[in-house]
Structures are given as structure tokens and as C-alpha cells.
Amino acid sequence: MYKSVLITGASRGIGFAACEGFLKAGWQVFACARDIHPLEDLSKEYPSLIPIVCDLRDPEEIGHLFDVIRQYVDQLDAVVNNAGVSYIGLIQDMTAESWDELMEINLRAPFLVIKAALPGMLRAHEGVIVNISSMWGTYGASCEAAYSASKGGLSAFTKALAKELAPSGIRVNAIAAGAIDTSMNAFLSLEERKQLEDEIGLGRLGRPEEVADLILYLCSEKSSYLTGAIIPLDGGY
Ligand SMILES: NC(=O)c1ccc[n+]([C@@H]2O[C@H](COP(=O)([O-])OP(=O)(O)OC[C@H]3O[C@@H](n4cnc5c(N)ncnc54)[C@H](OP(=O)(O)O)[C@@H]3O)[C@@H](O)[C@H]2O)c1
Numbered sequence: 001m002y003k004s005v006l007i008t009g010a011s012r013g014i015g016f017a018a019c020e021g022f023l024k025a026g027w028q029v030f031a032c033a034r035d036i037h038p039l040e041d042l043s044k045e046y047p048s049l050i051p052i053v054c055d056l057r058d059p060e061e062i063g064h065l066f067d068v069i070r071q072y073v074d075q076l077d078a079v080v081n082n083a084g085v086s087y088i089g090l091i092q093d094m095t096a097e098s099w100d101e102l103m104e105i106n107l108r109a110p111f112l113v114i115k116a117a118l119p120g121m122l123r124a125h126e127g128v129i130v131n132i133s134s135m136w137g138t139y140g141a142s143c144e145a146a147y148s149a150s151k152g153g154l155s156a157f158t159k160a161l162a163k164e165l166a167p168s169g170i171r172v173n174a175i176a177a178g179a180i181d182t183s184m185n186a187f188l189s190l191e192e193r194k195q196l197e198d199e200i201g202l203g204r205l206g207r208p209e210e211v212a213d214l215i216l217y218l219c220s221e222k223s224s225y226l227t228g229a230i231i232p233l234d235g236g237y
Contacts, residue, residue, distance in 0.1 A: 002026065002027060002028040002048060003026075003028070003078070004027065004028040004029075004030065004073045004075075004077050004078070005022050005027050005028070005029055005030070005076065005077060005078040005079070005080060005219060006030040006031075006065075006079050006080065006113070006117065007022070007030070007031050007080045007082055008054075008056060008080065008083040008109065009032075009033055009056075009083025009084060010029075010031035010032060010039060010051075011034070011035050011036060011037075011038050011039060012033075012038060012182065012183055013180070013182030013183060013208055014082055014132060014182060014208045014211045014212065014215075015031070015033070015080075015082040015083065016038060016039075016042075016208070017209045017211065017212040018080060018208075018211070018215045018216070019031050019039065019042065019049065020042070020212070021209070021212040021213065021215070022216060023042070023046040023048065023049055025216060026048075027048070028048045028072070028073070029046075029048060029049045030052060030068075030072070030076070031049060031050070031051050032051070032052045032053070032054040032056075032065055033051075033054070033083070034053065034054070034055050036051040039051035050068070050069075050072060052065055052068050052069075056083050056104070056109035056112075057104045057105060057109070062109065062112045062113060062116060063116070065113075065116075066117075073120075074123075075119075075121060076117050076120060076127065077128065077219075078128040078129070079113060079127075079128075079129050079130070080130045080132070080215055080219070081109070081110035081113055081114070081129070081130070081131045081132060082132045082215075083105060084105060084134075084150075084151075085101075085102055085105050086144065086147045086184055087102050087147055088143055088144060088187065090143060091145045091146070094146060098146075099146050102147065103146075103150055106147070106150035106151065106153075106154065107150045107153050107157070110131055110154060111157070114161070117129075118165075118170075121168070121170050122168055124169075125169040126169045126170065127169070127171075128170070128171050128172075128173075128218065129158075129165075129170065129171070129172040129173075130172075130175065130215050130218045130219060131154050131155075131157070131173075131174040131175075132175055132177060132211070132215075133151045133154045133155045133158070133175060133176050133177070134147070134148075134176060134177055135176045135178045135237055136148040136151055137150075137151025137152040137153075137154060138152070138155065138176050138230070138232070140152075154174065155174050155176065158172050158228070158230060159228050159230065162227045162229075163228060166227055171218075171224075171226065171227040172227055172228065173218050173226060173227060173228070173229045173230075173231065174231070175211060175214055175215065175218075175231050175233050176230050176231065176232045176233065176234065177233050177234065178200065178205075178206055178233060178235055179196055179205045179234070179235075179237070180205060180206040180208060181206065181207055182208055185205065193205075199237060200234070200236065200237050201236020201237065202235035203235075204235065205235075206234070210233070214231065214233055218231075
């Protein structure tokens with residue numbers, strides 16, 4: 001029988017690569033984003049992919065997302081909270097509205113998604129949650145203070161929740177990703193990118209597929225003793 005996973009922010013980048021990884025491994029994949037066109041194309045190749053439109057800023061849309069999922073499965077085996085946005089700029093230039101919006105997507109949405117997925121996982125006494133955090137949540141980045149705060153919060157949420165849910169057989173881990181080659185870093189000039197690469201031990205940005213491989217491992221039985229971990233995946237930054 002298929003195992004099932006929900007991946008948020010699956011229309012491109014790390015989320016899209018994770019979708020492909022899970023589909024190749026034979027999972028049923030529920031994949032959401034605001035723009036699901038790339039996922040609809042992929043679902044022609046993989047009928048076990050169910051793309052669902054969802055703006056994670058809206059709790060009602062998250063409710064609808066789970067209404068659709070429940071039409072297919074009683075419970076999810078895994079949830080990957082991947083959707084995220086960055087904000088680059090000085091903190092004194094950031095409005096409260098921009099702060100709130102970033103926190104809604106990066107921190108509140110994982111809470112709401114997990115809350116909606118938990119009843120099924122608790123009934124089954126098993127499940128896996130993977131949150132995509134960032135090395136900036138650990139180290140902090142200049143001009144990304146709000147983003148760093150959201151990811152630091154997500155990492156702390158992960159550790160606390162792992163303790164709360166371990167007695168119920170549910171594992172919770174996070175990946176503290178370094179610089180990954182996705183549209184999130186498209187704003188970098190060639191010179192800025194080179195500077196960043198020079199700060200990375202392995203001398204290059206990570207590939208989305210490399211993050212996807214770790215996500216898949218964290219959702220598999222091979223990591224059955226791993227919970228509450230914030231795993232750095234940053235090429236030795
Ligand atoms: N790239 C990096 O260097 C890096 C490093 C560390 C951590 N991360 C984290 O990794 C995760 C994925 O990043 P990425 O690099 O793959 O970014 P990306 O290419 O920009 O993709 C972001 C995804 O999030 C979705 N998303 C954004 N706002 C949304 C909303 N309001 N509702 C629903 N979905 C929304 C986007 O879909 P739609 O626009 O179609 O809605 C898209 O699928 C993020 O949490 C990011 O913070 C990335």
C-alpha cells in the first residue's frame with residue numbers, strides 16, 4: 001500500500017524536487033502551492049500525485065487542503081513543511097505587515113498544517129513531520145533578521161514538538177538548509193553568488209535534490225530512531 005505525504009510549497013525548488021523524490025519512491029503525494037501548474041504537468045506522469053491549490057496565509061484554505069486530503073486517505077504518514085518566503089532588507093525598513101506575512105507563511109502555517117494532520121497520526125500512533133528550516137535560524141543573517149527569527153522559531157518548535165509527540169510514536173525533525181540553488185537565491189548577482197560560494201566549505205550551492213534526499217530519508221523507516229534533530233545541510237558553511 002502507498003504511504004502518503006503532504007508537501008507544502010511544492011511548485012518549485014526544494015518542494016518540487018521532494019515531490020519527484022517521493023513519487024519515484026512509490027509514495028502518494030499531496031502537493032500544495034498557490035500555482036500548481038508545474039505539479040499538474042508532473043501528475044500526468046505520476047497519477048499518485050494530487051496537486052492542491054492552497055495559499056498558506058489563509059487558515060480557511062489550509063482547512064480546505066485537508067478536506068481534499070481526507071477524500072483520499074484517513075491519515076497522512078508524513079508531512080513536509082517546506083513552503084517559505086524570505087525578506088531581504090534592513091529591519092528598520094520592514095513594515096509590521098511584511099513581518100506578519102512572513103511569519104504567517106514560515107511559522108504559523110507549519111503550526112496549522114501540523115495541527116490538522118495530527119488527529120490522524122495520533123490515531124495511528126505513528127507519523128513523521130519534517131520542517132524545512134535554515135542555517136540562518138541557527139546563525140542569524142544580516143538583512144534577514146525576520147527570516148532568521150522565523151526559522152529559529154521553526155527549529156525550536158521542531159525540538160519542542162518532538163518531545164511532545166515522541167510518546168505518541170510521531171517523529172519530528174528539521175533540516176537547517178544552507179544556500180540551495182533555487183529561485184529564492186535568484187536575486188544574487190554573479191559576484192554575490194561567487195562570494196557566497198567562497199564561504200561554503202564545498203565551494204558551491206546545494207542542489208534541491210540533495211535536500212529532497214534527506215527529506216525522504218527522514219520520512220523513511222531508515223531514520224526510525226531520529227527525532228528532535230535540526231540537521232545542518234549546508235555544504236560546510
Ligand atoms: N533556497 C535556499 O537557499 C534555502 C535555504 C534554507 C532554507 N530554505 C527553505 O526551504 C524552503 C523551500 O525554499 P526554496 O528555496 O525551494 O524556495 P522557492 O523556490 O522560492 O519555493 C518556495 C515555495 O513556497 C511556496 N509558497 C510561497 N508562499 C506561499 C504561500 N503563501 N502559500 C503557499 N505556498 C507558498 C511557493 O509556491 P507558490 O509561489 O506557487 O505559492 C514555492 O513552491 C523554504 O522554507 C525556505 O525558507 C531555502
